[in-house]
Amino acid sequence: MTDTTTIVDRIALGLSGALFVLGIVVMGVLELLAGKPYSPTALTNDAGEVIATPLIDPTLRTGIVIAALLVLAVWGAYKLVTPMATDAADRAEMPAD
Known part of the structure; x- marks a missing residue:
């Protein structure tokens, strides 16, 4: 069996x-x-003053994870649209034993 991953697959994944x-x-x-x-x-404390904030903004973390999901979605759409490459060995008929 041959490796069917292309450079596009490796980059996207x-x-x-x-x-x-x-x-x-x-x-x-x-x-x-x-x-x-x-x-x-x-x-915040009882007076409403901000006493501590997170180091990294949660919207930034969420945006990065959503970007990863979008890359996977675009790659999946690409895989649906492009035709599958058929190998010559896959098409050859094999005699039964």
Whole structure:
């Protein structure tokens, strides 16, 4: 069996995987290392003053993960539109034993 992944497949999967890891793992670890607050909203005291904010804006993290999903969606649409390459060995008839 031959490897059917093309350069477009590798680029799309690599880019989406890198965006997923960046948006979920790397930024999550940075948030943990930065300390509290762990919530995506700013913490306020009873007077309404902001006493702590997250290190990385949650909309940025969400945007990176959505970008990874969009890359996968575009790649999936590309795979649906392009015809499958058939291998000559796949088309050859094999005699039964």
